Amino acid sequence: MIEIKNVSKTFNKGTVNEKRALDNLNLTINDGDFITVIGGNGAGKSTMLNAIAGVFPVDCGKIEIDGVNVTRDPEFKRAKYIGRVFQDPMKGTAAGMQIEENLSLAYRRGKRRGLGWQIKAEEREIYKKELSRLGLGLEERLTDRVGLLSGGQRQAVTLLMATLKRPQLLLLDEHTAALDPATAATVLRLTREIVEGEKLTALMVTHNMKDAIAIGNRLIMMDRGSIIYNVSGDEKERLTVEDLLHKFEEASGTEFSNDRMILSR
Amino acid sequence: MSGLLLVTQGAISQGVLWGIMVLGVYITYKLLDIPDLTADGSFTLGGCVCTVAILSGVNPVLATIMGLFAGLLAGAVTGILHTVFEIPAILAGILTQIGLWSVNLRIMGGKSNNPLLQTESMISFVSENTGVSQSQAALIVGIILVVIVIAALYWFFGTEVGAALRATGDNADMIRALGVNINNTKLIALSLSNGLIGLSGAMVAQMQKYADINMGRGAIVIGLAAIVIGEVLMNRVKNFGFKLFSAVVGAMIYFLIRAYAIQLGLNVNDMQLISALLVAAALAIPVAMRKWREKAAYTEDDLYASEHAASSEGDKHADRDKGRA
Numbered sequence: 103m104i105e106i107k108n109v110s111k112t113f114n115k116g117t118v119n120e121k122r123a124l125d126n127l128n129l130t131i132n133d134g135d136f137i138t139v140i141g142g143n144g145a146g147k148s149t150m151l152n153a154i155a156g157v158f159p160v161d162c163g164k165i166e167i168d169g170v171n172v173t174r175d176p177e178f179k180r181a182k183y184i185g186r187v188f189q190d191p192m193k194g195t196a197a198g199m200q201i202e203e204n205l206s207l208a209y210r211r212g213k214r215r216g217l218g219w220q221i222k223a224e225e226r227e228i229y230k231k232e233l234s235r236l237g238l239g240l241e242e243r244l245t246d247r248v249g250l251l252s253g254g255q256r257q258a259v260t261l262l263m264a265t266l267k268r269p270q271l272l273l274l275d276e277h278t279a280a281l282d283p284a285t286a287a288t289v290l291r292l293t294r295e296i297v298e299g300e301k302l303t304a305l306m307v308t309h310n311m312k313d314a315i316a317i318g319n320r321l322i323m324m325d326r327g328s329i330i331y332n333v334s335g336d337e338k339e340r341l342t343v344e345d346l347l348h349k350f351e352e353a354s355g356t357e358f359s360n361d362r363m364i365l366s367r
Numbered sequence: 368m369s370g371l372l373l374v375t376q377g378a379i380s381q382g383v384l385w386g387i388m389v390l391g392v393y394i395t396y397k398l399l400d401i402p403d404l405t406a407d408g409s410f411t412l413g414g415c416v417c418t419v420a421i422l423s424g425v426n427p428v429l430a431t432i433m434g435l436f437a438g439l440l441a442g443a444v445t446g447i448l449h450t451v452f453e454i455p456a457i458l459a460g461i462l463t464q465i466g467l468w469s470v471n472l473r474i475m476g477g478k479s480n481n482p483l484l485q486t487e488s489m490i491s492f493v494s495e496n497t498g499v500s501q502s503q504a505a506l507i508v509g510i511i512l513v514v515i516v517i518a519a520l521y522w523f524f525g526t527e528v529g530a531a532l533r534a535t536g537d538n539a540d541m542i543r544a545l546g547v548n549i550n551n552t553k554l555i556a557l558s559l560s561n562g563l564i565g566l567s568g569a570m571v572a573q574m575q576k577y578a579d580i581n582m583g584r585g586a587i588v589i590g591l592a593a594i595v596i597g598e599v600l601m602n603r604v605k606n607f608g609f610k611l612f613s614a615v616v617g618a619m620i621y622f623l624i625r626a627y628a629i630q631l632g633l634n635v636n637d638m639q640l641i642s643a644l645l646v647a648a649a650l651a652i653p654v655a656m657r658k659w660r661e662k663a664a665y666t667e668d669d670l671y672a673s674e675h676a677a678s679s680e681g682d683k684h685a686d687r688d689k690g691r692a
């Protein structure tokens with residue numbers, strides 16, 4: 103279980119660029135929750151995921167993962183709980199290293215790294231098996247450099263890397279947004295297969311409202327650094343895109359002006 | 368032995384011993400993607416520490432190891448400035464390098480030159496016990512050291528820590544998200560790199576029988592030049608061990624060019640300029656070639672006209688081509 107209590111984050115405090123990106127954020131994530139996150143540009147979705155991952159220190163509040171207070175832990179220490187896939191397919195993999203090397207780096211997420219050999223023979227079998235799940239033929243290309251792969255292939259590999267060692271929480275930040283529609287659909291299908299198949303706990307930011315409604319068991323909407331709408335179960339099942347737009351206008355008092363969201367309904 | 372042969376042999380010996388420094392530069396420049404300017408200072412530091420230790424009666428092997436550790440410490444200083452205090456890597460290296468100039472003078476007791484004269488060194492030891500010349504002995508010791516260093520680096524960069532280090536240079540955001548403290552990996556890389564550079568300085572000082580406050584000037588440029596030459600000559604190699612080897616070969620070629628240039632009457636002091644031009648050219652030529660090729664390849668005509676004409680009647684490219692004709 104992940105507990106986020108009264109977390110706020112202000113960027114550039116005391117300057118003209120001061121921006122409170124998270125404003126008293128509260129959220130409880132139960133084990134096995136697959137939560138989709140929506141909200142306009144600048145609502146604070148990425149900032150929330152970064153705060154959970156520990157990319158920057160927060161100003162106040164508390165973040166607990168399975169009862170452990172990680173609020174003051176740096177990103178690399180929280181990595182043992184968290185798997186991440188970024189929007190940019192280039193960000194999640196080391197381009198100059200081989201596919202199997204990338205996987206072996208992820209296989210050791212959160213573990214102490216010593217002077218043992220990086221890739222053991224028996225691990226290769228695991229990587230082959232996992233890669234074959236993607237259905238992209240990458241299991242035959244273990245020693246190819248990741249830089250040779252397409253954006254979609256790289257994003258699929260990143261997804262595999264984030265879940266290779268079961269994370270307590272998987273953070274997906276618009277991880278299909280930079281891909282062409284067909285590839286995005288493939289990566290999204292893989293995401294569902296992995297998250298639902300292994301009953302992972304995940305937060306997925308998306309600008310596609312239909313996806314947000316169709317996927318996962320919970321949905322949260324953010325605006326100005328807080329969660330303004332939080333639904334689960336049957337109520338979420340019955341949601342329509344119109345409901346969400348209406349909810350947004352009602353809660354924030356503004357017209358929904360996100361082109362990407364309007365377009366993708 | 369004829370003069371030219373002697374010059375060649377001397378240059379190769381020099382290249383091999385300096386090759387150890389190039390391997391150090393390789394770690395920071397190629398693997399970590401940081402041009403670390405500590406090199407000029409840590410090379411001299413290795414030489415100073417080693418010669419002072421030998422002159423005060425320390426066993427030459429131990430003195431050489433002391434040179435290595437001195438370099439390691441210098442690298443750690445740069446590493447701490449860069450990671451803990453977030454000073455940009457290039458500036459951190461310059462700060463350490465500048466500071467080391469004073470430190471090196473202190474170590475040599477205020478003198479700018481510290482001759483070994485007839486005192487025993489690792490190289491003179493080999494030469495005396497086998498009967499080979501100083502320069503041949505330097506070559507033998509150098510080759511043994513280079514083989515050991517390449518083997519050790521090959522092993523290290525295949526380990527978990529070594530792989531994390533390579534990943535730090537490739538994609539720091541990724542490896543941090545996978546649980547690696549990149550401050551540690553950078554610190555290890557900078558220390559290791561300058562340790563090798565210090566070792567190289569210690570060996571070069573023993574070969575030339577003196578340490579000099581200026582012996583490391585331009586070391587970083589020599590390192591880059593050697594790496595570039597090695598890459599150009601052996602651009603097909605994929606194996607990491609061979610890549611390291613190609614950097615040492617690059618160092619040998621560099622010192623050969625340098626020796627021949629001096630034979631042809633060039634001033635030793637001009638070598639700094641030549642090294643700088645060599646590196647600048649090596650980095651600039653591929654860019655210039657690409658731009659030139661792009662320009663030369665451009666044509667207003669439809670390059671693929673035949674394909675378009677051959678395709679179906681309804682093809683809009685074909686229609687457009689017909690229109691133009």
Ligand SMILES: Nc1ncnc2c1ncn2[C@@H]1O[C@H](COP(=O)(O)OP(=O)(O)OP(=O)(O)O)[C@@H](O)[C@H]1O
Nearest residue numbers: 113114121123141142143144145146147148149150
């Ligand atoms: N590192 C930063 N420094 C300064 N301001 C930041 C930083 N990161 C985010 N912000 C600001 O915080 C606010 C929230 O940004 P965030 O990236 O979380 O939005 P988002 O909901 O992910 O939006 P989008 O849908 O565009 O990705 C924005 O106003 C943004 O400009």
Ligand SMILES: [Mg+2]
Nearest residue numbers: 147148149275
């Ligand atoms: Mg965002």
